[in-house]
Amino acid sequence: MKTNKRFPPSIPYQPFLIRRLKNSKACVGYLNAVLEDGDEGAFLIALHDVAEAQGGIAKIARLAKIHRVTLHRILSKQGNPKLHNMANILHALGLKLAVVP
Numbered sequence: 001m002k003t004n005k006r007f008p009p010s011i012p013y014q015p016f017l018i019r020r021l022k023n024s025k026a027c028v029g030y031l032n033a034v035l036e037d038g039d040e041g042a043f044l045i046a047l048h049d050v051a052e053a054q055g056g057i058a059k060i061a062r063l064a065k066i067h068r069v070t071l072h073r074i075l076s077k078q079g080n081p082k083l084h085n086m087a088n089i090l091h092a093l094g095l096k097l098a099v100v101p
Contacts, residue, residue: 014049021053024094031095041077047089048075054093063092 020026027050034046051060051071061071066085074081074089081089083097090096 017049018053021050027054027093028095041079044075044079044081045077048072050093051075051089060089060092064088 021030031043031046031050034043048057051057054060057071057075058068061068064071064085065088066074071089073079074085087097
C-alpha cells in the first residue's frame with residue numbers, strides 16, 4: 001500500500017539569518033564560526049550576509065569607499081579581496097582584523 005506523505009514546505013533561512021545578524025554579537029560569532037571552518041569562499045558569503053543585515057551592500061560599499069558592484073564581486077564565493085579592501089569592509093561594519101595567539 002502506497003502512502004502519500006506530504007512534507008510541509010520548507011522555510012527559507014535567509015530572512016531569519018538577516019534578522020539575527022542585525023545584532024553585532026551575532027555577527028561576530030557567525031563570522032568567527034565560519035572562519036574556523038577554513039573555507040575562504042564561505043567566509044566571503046558570510047561577510048556578504050553580515051553586510052546585508054547591517055544596512056545593505058550599497059551602504060557598506062559607500063562607508064568602505066568601494067564601488068557597490070565591486071563589493072558584490074569581492075563578497076562572492078569566488079571573490080579575492082585585497083587586505084586593504086577587507087580592512088575597509090570590516091571597518092564599515094564596525095569590526096576589525098586581529099591576529100591573536
